[in-house]
Amino acid sequence: MKSELELRGVEQRFHARGVAAGHITAVDDVSFTLAAEPPQVVSLVGQSGSGKSTIARNVLGLQKPTAGSVLYGGKDIFKLSRSEYDEYRRDVQPVFQDPYAIFNPFYRVDRVLWKAVKKFGLTTSRSKGLQLIEESLRAVRLEPENVLGRYPHQLSGGQRQRIMLARVHMLRPSFIIADEPVSMLDAQVRKHFLDILLDFQREHGMTTLFITHDLSTVYYLGGEVMVITKGKIVERGPVSTVMHEPSHPYTKLLLDSIPQPDPDNRWTNRITVDELEDQEADAKAAAPAPETPII
Amino acid sequence: MRILTAVLRTIRNSPKLAIGLAILLVMVLVAIFSPLIVKGIGGSTDPLELAAYERWLVPGPDHLLGTDQFGRDVLAMVVSALSVSLQIGAIAGLISTVVGVIVAFVAGYKGGWIDGVLSTFTGILLVIPTFPLLIALSAYAKNVSLFQVGVMISIFSWPFAAKTIRAQVLSLRSRPYVDLARVSKARDLEIIATELLPNLLPFIGVGFASSALGAIFGLVGLEVIGLGPGGVIDLGQIIFNAINTGALTLGAWPMFVVPIVLLTLLFAALNMVNIGLEEVYNPRLRGVAGE
Ligand SMILES: Nc1ncnc2c1ncn2[C@@H]1O[C@H](COP(=O)(O)OP(=O)(O)OP(=O)(O)O)[C@@H](O)[C@H]1O
Numbered sequence: 220m221k222s223e224l225e226l227r228g229v230e231q232r233f234h235a236r237g238v239a240a241g242h243i244t245a246v247d248d249v250s251f252t253l254a255a256e257p258p259q260v261v262s263l264v265g266q267s268g269s270g271k272s273t274i275a276r277n278v279l280g281l282q283k284p285t286a287g288s289v290l291y292g293g294k295d296i297f298k299l300s301r302s303e304y305d306e307y308r309r310d311v312q313p314v315f316q317d318p319y320a321i322f323n324p325f326y327r328v329d330r331v332l333w334k335a336v337k338k339f340g341l342t343t344s345r346s347k348g349l350q351l352i353e354e355s356l357r358a359v360r361l362e363p364e365n366v367l368g369r370y371p372h373q374l375s376g377g378q379r380q381r382i383m384l385a386r387v388h389m390l391r392p393s394f395i396i397a398d399e400p401v402s403m404l405d406a407q408v409r410k411h412f413l414d415i416l417l418d419f420q421r422e423h424g425m426t427t428l429f430i431t432h433d434l435s436t437v438y439y440l441g442g443e444v445m446v447i448t449k450g451k452i453v454e455r456g457p458v459s460t461v462m463h464e465p466s467h468p469y470t471k472l473l474l475d476s477i478p479q480p481d482p483d484n485r486w487t488n489r490i491t492v493d494e495l496e497d498q499e500a501d502a503k504a505a506a507p508a509p510e511t512p513i514i
Numbered sequence: 515m516r517i518l519t520a521v522l523r524t525i526r527n528s529p530k531l532a533i534g535l536a537i538l539l540v541m542v543l544v545a546i547f548s549p550l551i552v553k554g555i556g557g558s559t560d561p562l563e564l565a566a567y568e569r570w571l572v573p574g575p576d577h578l579l580g581t582d583q584f585g586r587d588v589l590a591m592v593v594s595a596l597s598v599s600l601q602i603g604a605i606a607g608l609i610s611t612v613v614g615v616i617v618a619f620v621a622g623y624k625g626g627w628i629d630g631v632l633s634t635f636t637g638i639l640l641v642i643p644t645f646p647l648l649i650a651l652s653a654y655a656k657n658v659s660l661f662q663v664g665v666m667i668s669i670f671s672w673p674f675a676a677k678t679i680r681a682q683v684l685s686l687r688s689r690p691y692v693d694l695a696r697v698s699k700a701r702d703l704e705i706i707a708t709e710l711l712p713n714l715l716p717f718i719g720v721g722f723a724s725s726a727l728g729a730i731f732g733l734v735g736l737e738v739i740g741l742g743p744g745g746v747i748d749l750g751q752i753i754f755n756a757i758n759t760g761a762l763t764l765g766a767w768p769m770f771v772v773p774i775v776l777l778t779l780l781f782a783a784l785n786m787v788n789i790g791l792e793e794v795y796n797p798r799l800r801g802v803a804g805e
């Protein structure tokens with residue numbers, strides 16, 4: 220079953236000292252829709268502190284927004300029934316920023332993969348589980364014997380981040396919420412990672428919300444882009460349009476602040492015009508007004 | 515297994531920790547075997563019985579540390595008092611740690627108003643001067659058992675454990691691996707037990723050691739000023755006896771000195787364990803705090 224993930228007037232406030240209002244608004248009336256069908260990549264760009272990670276946490280159900288709602292298949296994710304919740308959990312999965320902190324240093328890296336097998340009931344047989352794990356590791360171009368049985372500190376950042384991708388590969392969610400997954404990787408490993416993400420989109424029909432502050436990765440991924448500043452989404456549209464004809468002053472600023480944004484010469488081997496045009500057709504985000512009164 | 519190797523590795527990396535643990539181990543062994551040791555000292559008579567021997571014997575081959583005002587063998591008394599002190603420390607330390615850990619986890623992990631209420635409560639207990647309260651309590655506790663003494667003291671020592679551990683829970687709670695566990699459908703209790711607890715073990719150890727130490731010395735403090743609860747003879751009680759009877763002027767110095775040496779050793783050992791653990795788990799302190 221393919222569902223939609225929708226944010227409707229999401230607002231997230233945090234208590235803060237030393238601010239006149241007594242709180243800051245990290246996410247301010249944000250609405251957008253991610254469609255599973257057809258699979259797409261939607262990037263969310265903005266500078267540090269603009270509220271990107273908070274949105275990711277809202278979408279993942281890790282943080283309940285102070286107003287507005289996150290809907291999965293039309294239902295509020297914080298009011299799902301048991302079986303709907305299970306489905307939502309399986310269908311919306313993260314890749315986080317820091318490949319070092321994502322593993323509990325106390326355990327071997329295999330554990331996160333086995334947890335996925337067991338918690339989501341992929342199989343009850345141990346040999347079948349191992350087979351699944353190895354298959355998914357190969358899908359992200361890792362040799363199982365090089366990573367299984369190791370502790371996190373014995374692996375490189377790129378290897379660890381790919382283990383997280385292997386986890387996603389095992390679960391086959393419709394939505395990947397990737398919060399700056401490549402910001403701590405070097406350029407070559409970064410490209411590798413993005414290619415796997417694009418493969419997932421093509422081969423397994425996964426839609427990715429790709430959060431980043433780096434415009435070159437946005438160019439590379441293509442698809443749609445949303446620009447966020449101070450908790451508000453100020454511009455959205457196909458990557459090529461937004462990058463070449465930015466309408467909001469902040470987007471212009473963002474474009475000016477990167478050294479030589481030359482989309483046609485950077486990493487050109489994967490982006491073709493066709494691909495971009497295909498993706499342009501999708502996902503026109505709706506933006507209804509917030510329904511829940513602000514507390 | 516993993517815990518064991520981690521512990522061994524930790525000990526090997528820190529001489530302070532190793533020495534502290536070794537001293538503690540010896541003391542605990544003496545405490546465990548204290549009934550046997552006491553028997554060995556007394557032979558056919560019970561060396562702790564009133565008038566078992568002559569009064570105020572000076573140290574000699576028969577009584578290595580002499581005898582006290584009631585004719586009891588001081589060495590035997592010290593050995594069994596050490597055991598009592600350690601038991602009180604263990605009981606109070608255990609209760610404090612368990613209560614402290616539970617409060618810390620509920621407060622730190624749940625956050626919000628629950629954290630507010632619990633932290634305020636803990637904070638109030640922390641600033642209340644506990645010693646006068648203990649004195650007041652002990653006035654009502656004339657003939658209490660060892661276990662009751664331990665419980666009484668732990669009432670005042672758990673907030674220390676809670677405070678340290680809560681700070682750690684707060685820092686661990688927002689780790690990405692906790693988020694990953696949550697999106698993998700792990701429940702709160704499961705996350706606490708499998709993601710947080712293993713990483714907190716050293717701090718729980720420190721919490722236990724500090725509150726045990728606090729309990730033992732709190733009791734000694736009460737006893738030295740003559741306000742100890744009756745009924746248990748720990749190291750503090752022997753020191754109080756020695757002061758009260760003027761043992762030093764009678765040549766019975768071991769009655770005063772030996773318990774103090776033992777308490778000092780215990781203090782040093784527990785603190786070495788604390789500092790050792792902190793150094794291992796907080797590398798910024800390494801070389802600054804010691805060496
Ligand atoms: N749990 C929290 N409590 C209080 N304030 C928070 C909390 N989480 C985020 N904030 C605040 O909300 C704002 C947005 O933070 P967020 O982490 O979403 O930014 P970001 O766009 O992801 O930044 P970065 O690129 O640095 O990761 C910041 O001002 C931050 O200080």
Ligand SMILES: [Mg+2]
Pocket residue numbers: 271272273398399
């Ligand atoms: Mg962020």
